[in-house]
Every structure is written in C-alpha cells, then in structure tokens.
Amino acid sequence: MRKAFSVVMSGICMMPLLTACTNHADTMKSADVFAMDTYMNLKAYGRDAEAAVAEAEARIMDLEQVFAVTNETSDIGRINRANGAPVTVSADTVSVLQTARQMAAESGGALCISLYPVLRAWGFTTGEYRIPADNEISNLLKYCDDTKISAADDTVQIPNNYAIDLGAVAKGYTGDAVMEIMREHQISSAIINLGGNVQTLGSKPDGTAWTVGITDPSAPDSLLGTVCVTDCAVITSGNYERYFTGDDGQKYWHILDPETGCPADNGLVSVTVIGSCGARCDALSTALFVEGTERAVQHWRSVGDFEMILVTSDGELLMTDGIAADYTAKKDMPCRVVHHNEEP
Numbered sequence: 001m002r003k004a005f006s007v008v009m010s011g012i013c014m015m016p017l018l019t020a021c022t023n024h025a026d027t028m029k030s031a032d033v034f035a036m037d038t039y040m041n042l043k044a045y046g047r048d049a050e051a052a053v054a055e056a057e058a059r060i061m062d063l064e065q066v067f068a069v070t071n072e073t074s075d076i077g078r079i080n081r082a083n084g085a086p087v088t089v090s091a092d093t094v095s096v097l098q099t100a101r102q103m104a105a106e107s108g109g110a111l112c113i114s115l116y117p118v119l120r121a122w123g124f125t126t127g128e129y130r131i132p133a134d135n136e137i138s139n140l141l142k143y144c145d146d147t148k149i150s151a152a153d154d155t156v157q158i159p160n161n162y163a164i165d166l167g168a169v170a171k172g173y174t175g176d177a178v179m180e181i182m183r184e185h186q187i188s189s190a191i192i193n194l195g196g197n198v199q200t201l202g203s204k205p206d207g208t209a210w211t212v213g214i215t216d217p218s219a220p221d222s223l224l225g226t227v228c229v230t231d232c233a234v235i236t237s238g239n240y241e242r243y244f245t246g247d248d249g250q251k252y253w254h255i256l257d258p259e260t261g262c263p264a265d266n267g268l269v270s271v272t273v274i275g276s277c278g279a280r281c282d283a284l285s286t287a288l289f290v291e292g293t294e295r296a297v298q299h300w301r302s303v304g305d306f307e308m309i310l311v312t313s314d315g316e317l318l319m320t321d322g323i324a325a326d327y328t329a330k331k332d333m334p335c336r337v338v339h340h341n342e343e344p
C-alpha cells in the first residue's frame with residue numbers, strides 16, 4: 001500500500017456573494033451549521049425567519065443521522081450491513097435513493113452510489129488515503145451496479161456484498177428539505193450554502209437576483225466568475241474539493257469513474273449545475289463530471305431542464321446558452337457557449 005503525503009480539503013470554497021439588505025421590515029436570521037462533514041450557512045428573511053432557520057437546522061441534523069454511511073444505525077448503515085436482506089427505512093431514504101437510481105440510469109451509469117466499496121478502498125471515506133491495486137479495484141467493481149438497488153414504499157434492498165453512499169446527492173436533497181421548511185414558514189427570500197451547494201429561494205429582499213460565486217478550480221480560494229439567479233440551486237462538483245497526492249506525484253480526487261474505479265479524468269475539472277431541484281442538480285453535477293465534456297453536452301441537450309458551467313482540464317470554460325447572460329467573469333479564460341441546436 002502506498003501512502004498519501006498531502007491532503008487538501010476545501011468544503012467551503014464556493015461562498016455566495018451576498019449584498020446586505022437595508023431598510024427592510026422583515027427579520028433576517030442567519031445560522032452556521034457543521035453537518036455532513038461540511039460547513040453550512042442558512043440565511044432567511046421574513047417575519048418567521050428565526051423559527052424557519054431553527055427548524056431547518058434540526059432537519060439537517062436529522063437527515064445527517066439518517067444518511068450517515070459511517071453510522072451503523074443510520075438507514076444507510078443498516079442497508080449496508082443487511083447482507084442482502086430488505087431493510088425498513090425512512091421516506092427520505094427511499095426518496096433520495098429513487099433520485100439516485102433515476103440519475104444512474106439517465107447518466108448511463110456515470111452516477112453510481114454503489115461505488116462505495118471502491119471509494120472505501122481509496123480511503124476517501126476515512127481520510128486514510130491509498131492507491132488500491134488494479135486487481136483489488138476490479139474485484140470490488142463486481143459489486144457496483146445501481147440497477148440492483150431496490151427502493152419502494154418503506155423498504156430498500158441491495159445484494160449481499162454491496163454497499164451504498166449518498167455523498168453525491170445527500171446535500172442537494174437536504175437543501176430541498178430546508179427550502180420546503182422555508183416555504184412552510186412563508187419565507188420568500190432565502191439563501192443556503194451547504195458546503196458549496198448553494199440554493200436560493202426567491203430573490204434578495206430588495207427584489208434583485210442573488211449573486212453566487214463559482215470557485216476557480218485552479219485557485220480554489222478565488223472565484224472564476226459569478227452567476228445571478230433566483231429560486232434555484234447552483235451546485236458544483238470539482239476535482240479540487242477532496243483529493244490527495246500519491247507518492248507517485250499524481251493527484252487523486254474523490255469523484256470516481258465507475259468504468260475504471262479510479263478518479264474520473266474525462267476532460268473536466270469542475271462542473272456547476274443550475275436548476276430547480278437541489279437533489280437532481282447535486283446528482284447531475286457528479287454524473288456530468290464523470291461523463292466528461294462531450295457526453296455532458298449531449299446529456300444537457302437530451303434533457304434540457306438545467307444549465308451548466310464546465311471547466312475543462314485544458315483551461316476552457318464552457319457554458320450552456322441559458323446561463324450565459326447571467327454569468328459575469330472574474331477570471332479571463334477562453335469561453336464557449338453551447339446551444340441546443342448545433343453540432344458538438
């Protein structure tokens with residue numbers, strides 16, 4: 001086993017840029033939360049903002065308990081230890097698994113939540129990083145196939161030797177759950193940042209759009225640009241978020257290609273997805289990162305219910321035509337806008 005010699009994590013690098021609201025009658029409530037292994041911030045404006053944020057915090061803590069793969073008694077922990085038997089779980093688990101299964105199918109297997117045994121072999125679950133041998137990876141890949149996951153009513157079943165993890169979708173699902181609480185409390189203006197997953201409700205209290213920063217993958221402390229959005233999720237997957245450098249000098253990151261069981265290296269270093277559903281955007285950002293540039297563009301053209309901003313490994317910015325007008329560059333780099341009706 002080869003040992004990693006440097007590790008970098010940055011879960012809070014995509015900070016939303018917020019303009020303070022002035023002279024507004026509504027209350028603003030903001031809270032910082034550490035959950036799901038990441039820093040989160042919730043901000044809501046409205047008469048009931050305090051109660052909404054308190055309820056949202058509690059919901060995040062509940063979902064963390066339900067989804068945590070390292071907790072033996074969580075839904076995911078029990079599913080992974082059931083040796084192939086059916087397990088009774090919460091409605092949240094069934095719902096998030098259905099989204100994941102749907103995205104696994106839609107992405108031709110690029111999203112694969114049953115890759116967990118391979119992620120574990122790389123040490124991405126514990127931080128004890130290593131580079132597994134080829135035969136170790138190929139043996140583990142025999143137990144990775146999301147079509148074998150069944151999730152219906154209140155029951156989930158996966159085959160013996162299989163294990164799943166919701167790292168690619170849990171934060172997006174949690175963001176949707178938080179926004180549901182905000183709406184129940186009649187909050188018309190809110191922004192949340194769950195470790196780089198930004199979700200917005202309505203517009204800023206002054207009626208203008210929210211400005212969300214997109215991290216520069218080559219300098220994660222600075223911004224590549226910003227997007228102006230209302231009422232949607234802006235969710236990024238990048239190879240700079242969690243990685244280690246092997247003693248062969250190579251960088252190994254936490255998004256794996258189910259075809260190879262190795263870090264996905266298909267021409268992209270960052271994928272930002274902009275759309276209405278957090279869980280779907282989160283699943284998509286990981287899936288498109290694995291798919292690589294060409295497949296990602298085809299995927300967007302065939303579905304069309306989201307926009308995306310891709311950064312390629314050779315330093316090009318590629319964005320879909322529905323977001324281009326809302327993007328402001330902070331860094332100079334070659335940029336191409338893709339349209340629905342054109343050749344790739």
Ligand code: ADP
Pocket residue numbers: 110111112113115119124165166167168169195196236237238241242254255256257258282285286290
């Ligand atoms: P982040 O959690 O850093 O915001 P992502 O949403 O892209 O980024 O999720 C990455 C996480 O998803 C990994 O840490 C791992 O738990 C899991 N994962 C890695 N590769 C895949 C894959 N191909 N399909 C599904 N889940 C994956």
Ligand code: MG
Pocket residue numbers: 167168169237281282283284285286
């Ligand atoms: Mg994701």
